[in-house]
Amino acid sequence: MKAHIDDGRCRGHGVCTTVCPDVFAMTDDGYAEAIVDEVPAGLEDRAREAAEACPENAVILDQ
Known part of the structure; x- marks a missing residue:
């Protein structure tokens, strides 16, 4: 699985980094x-x- 962040959506909440x-x-x-x-x-x-x-639904996961 690959992960990336949609830069246009990310607002810097940091939830992904906490989880x-x-x-x-x-x-x-x-x-x-x-x-x-x-x-x-x-x-x-x-x-x-x-x-x-x-x-913001900025985390994108690709199989």
Whole structure:
């Protein structure tokens, strides 16, 4: 699974980084970014939780 952030939607709430800090982090500009190319198998459920929790629906997960 791959994860990325839709830059046009992200408003910097940081929910994804709280739910799954091993996959998402905040940039110096205050917006989220995916910090891994592939989500490790053991973190896929957490990445899905982060996507569902994002108030802007900015977290995109691709199988």
